[in-house]
Amino acid sequence: MAARPDASATLPDDIAADAALWAVRLDSEDPVERASAEAAFQVWLREDPRHAEAAQAMRGVIGRLALLRGDHEHSTRPVRAAVAAGLRARAPLRRTGSKTAGALLAVLLLAGAGLWAWQGPSPRVLMADLRTPRGAWEPHRLADGSTVTLGSATALDVQMDAQSRELVLYAGSILVDVAHDPLRPFRVRTPHGSIRALGTRFVVEVGPEATELSMLSSRVRARPLQPEPGGGEAGTVVSAGERIRIGARQLGAREPIDPRSVTDAWTSRLLVVRDEPLSTVLDRLNHHRTVPIVFTRDALQSIRVAAVLPLDDTDRALALLAHSVPALRVRRPVPYLVLVDTKASP
Amino acid sequence: MPLSDARPQSIESLYVSHHSWLQGWLRRRLGCREQAADVAHDTFLRLIGSLPGDIRLDEPRAYLTTTARRLLIDRARREQIEATYLAELAVAVQAGAQAPSSEDVYAAVQVLAQLCDVLDGLPARGQEAFLLHYLDGHTQAEVAQALGLSVRMVQKHLAQGLLRCQRIMDT
Numbered sequence: 001m002a003a004r005p006d007a008s009a010t011l012p013d014d015i016a017a018d019a020a021l022w023a024v025r026l027d028s029e030d031p032v033e034r035a036s037a038e039a040a041f042q043v044w045l046r047e048d049p050r051h052a053e054a055a056q057a058m059r060g061v062i063g064r065l066a067l068l069r070g071d072h073e074h075s076t077r078p079v080r081a082a083v084a085a086g087l088r089a090r091a092p093l094r095r096t097g098s099k100t101a102g103a104l105l106a107v108l109l110l111a112g113a114g115l116w117a118w119q120g121p122s123p124r125v126l127m128a129d130l131r132t133p134r135g136a137w138e139p140h141r142l143a144d145g146s147t148v149t150l151g152s153a154t155a156l157d158v159q160m161d162a163q164s165r166e167l168v169l170y171a172g173s174i175l176v177d178v179a180h181d182p183l184r185p186f187r188v189r190t191p192h193g194s195i196r197a198l199g200t201r202f203v204v205e206v207g208p209e210a211t212e213l214s215m216l217s218s219r220v221r222a223r224p225l226q227p228e229p230g231g232g233e234a235g236t237v238v239s240a241g242e243r244i245r246i247g248a249r250q251l252g253a254r255e256p257i258d259p260r261s262v263t264d265a266w267t268s269r270l271l272v273v274r275d276e277p278l279s280t281v282l283d284r285l286n287h288h289r290t291v292p293i294v295f296t297r298d299a300l301q302s303i304r305v306a307a308v309l310p311l312d313d314t315d316r317a318l319a320l321l322a323h324s325v326p327a328l329r330v331r332r333p334v335p336y337l338v339l340v341d342t343k344a345s346p
Numbered sequence: 347m348p349l350s351d352a353r354p355q356s357i358e359s360l361y362v363s364h365h366s367w368l369q370g371w372l373r374r375r376l377g378c379r380e381q382a383a384d385v386a387h388d389t390f391l392r393l394i395g396s397l398p399g400d401i402r403l404d405e406p407r408a409y410l411t412t413t414a415r416r417l418l419i420d421r422a423r424r425e426q427i428e429a430t431y432l433a434e435l436a437v438a439v440q441a442g443a444q445a446p447s448s449e450d451v452y453a454a455v456q457v458l459a460q461l462c463d464v465l466d467g468l469p470a471r472g473q474e475a476f477l478l479h480y481l482d483g484h485t486q487a488e489v490a491q492a493l494g495l496s497v498r499m500v501q502k503h504l505a506q507g508l509l510r511c512q513r514i515m516d517t
Contacts, residue, residue, distance in 0.1 A: 016509055016512060017505070017509055020505040020506070020508040020509040020512070021501065021502075021505040023505070023508060024486075024501045024504045024505045024508065025501060027486070027504075028486055028497075028501075029485040029486060029487065030487070057512060058508060058512065061508055061511045061512050061515070062480075062508070064457075064511075064515060065480045065481075065511065066480075067457075068457065068461070068480070068481060069480075069481060069483060076481055076482060077434050077437075077438065078430075078431050078434035078435050078438065079431075079454075079458065079481060080477065080481065080482075081430050081431070081433075081434045082427045082428075082430045082431035082434070082455075082458045083427075083458060083461060083462055083465065083477065084430075085426045085427055085429070085430035086423050086424075086426060086427040086430075086458065086459065086461075086462035087462060087465060087466065087473070088426070089419070089422055089423035089426040089427075126418070126419070126422040126426075127415075127418075128375070129374065129375070130374055130375070130377070131374075131375055131376060131377045132377035132378075133376070133377055133378050133381070136377050136378065138377050140374070150377065154377075292432065292433065292436055294436040294437070294439070294440050296440070333439065333445045334439075334445040334446070334447065334448060334451075335448050336432055336435075336448055336451055337432065337435070337436045337439065337445070339439070339440060
């Protein structure tokens with residue numbers, strides 16, 4: 001990160017600042033302004049030999065900036081988006097003036113390409129008590145004796161005191177084994193709702209629009225963040241062998257699951273897909289990858305798949321999918337992304 | 347700065363007393379042993395850099411975690427920049443753009459991190475003026491109109507940005 005020593009770095013601030021302003025004035029698109037600036041600039045140059053050096057350094061800076069623009073229409077979006085993300089990350093508590101409409105469009109664009117998980121972590125995620133990077137599995141023992149295993153790209157805060165025990169799950173998935181404590185209720189909060197543990201073992205996974213709860217043992221009470229009035233404020237009991245989606249406003253239908261195979265899937269890191277759209281499966285794989293799989297959601301949504309896929313070797317998982325879906329095409333034009341589409345695509 | 351009448355301590359003794367504790371603290375936050383080791387190391391480097399001579403800290407662990415938190419934010423920001431850049435690149439490549447090489451991407455991410463440093467020191471309007479002109483290629487007059495500023499003000503912002511670029515970006 002250290003720059004090579006540069007004569008201009010030792011120029012006094014006021015000379016460098018003047019040189020910067022001259023560079024900007026000379027850059028004016030107004031010919032009259034530019035001409036008068038040029039004349040005054042020449043006078044300034046003659047005042048001190050260091051001025052020429054400073055001017056030269058500024059030309060270099062402007063030259064470097066031109067490289068950022070790149071030479072095709074697709075260049076500035078990635079730079080703009082990356083810079084906006086970088087500025088947001090530096091100021092987790094400060095509201096930057098970034099345009100919300102632009103940010104929303106960016107999210108939709110990424111989601112359409114199967115990349116919603118690559119917006120980059122939110123400030124809450126960045127400063128969370130417990131986190132895992134993509135592709136990781138990490139068990140933790142909490143102070144009360146409960147264990148929580150974090151899946152890929154997971155972030156949560158742990159809040160425990162004399163009266164209550166709470167996990168705030170911002171992203172990712174956890175397998176929780178709640179230690180028995182009749183004096184302190186155990187709660188898991190997510191962006192979509194909350195789960196109050198009456199029993200012991202369950203999996204919680206935060207998705208883009210809902211949280212998925214899989215009960216492995218005993219019971220919990222689940223409620224959405226903003227339940228319909230007269231509806232689920234008290235929460236709904238979910239029992240072992242049931243999976244339910246918790247949306248911000250309401251709970252989805254229950255599905256039966258086999259607790260043992262969910263547990264096995266966690267311990268063996270397998271994704272068992274019985275009958276799901278390919279786009280959903282790729283979303284799940286992406287969650288465990290550092291190199292994104294890029295695909296067009298609409299195109300792949302209609303292809304349904306069944307498979308048993310290793311989540312700790314998602315390249316192999318992709319190969320397995322390509323094998324069972326003959327129309328699928330997997331390309332790696334560069335090491336940092338994988339393109340998946342159908343052979344019929346242009 | 348927590349100067350105090352605590353006993354002076356050497357870096358070595360602080361390291362022995364707190365390094366492994368700090369690594370544990372970082373490991374929980376990062377979920378990765380390697381990354382935790384890197385950041386712990388950098389934290390101590392910062393300590394060496396910013397507290398020359400006798401080190402007297404009332405609460406060494408608080409000081410270490412404060413420093414480490416700043417480093418975590420820097421690191422997270424770099425991840426954020428890279429992730430977003432890659433994602434947008436992927437969308438562009440999918441739409442038919444030429445995919446730049448990994449080396450080009452790496453270099454771009456370095457420059458972008460520095461650009462964020464530059465912009466971070468400018469007011470919001472200044473950031474926008476800088477990006478509109480030097481990235482999007484709008485004229486100074488167009489920038490002035492878009493932001494409701496005088497051209498003189500736009501020029502001031504641009505110059506401030508250029509000065510920061512010179513100080514921050516590699517030659």
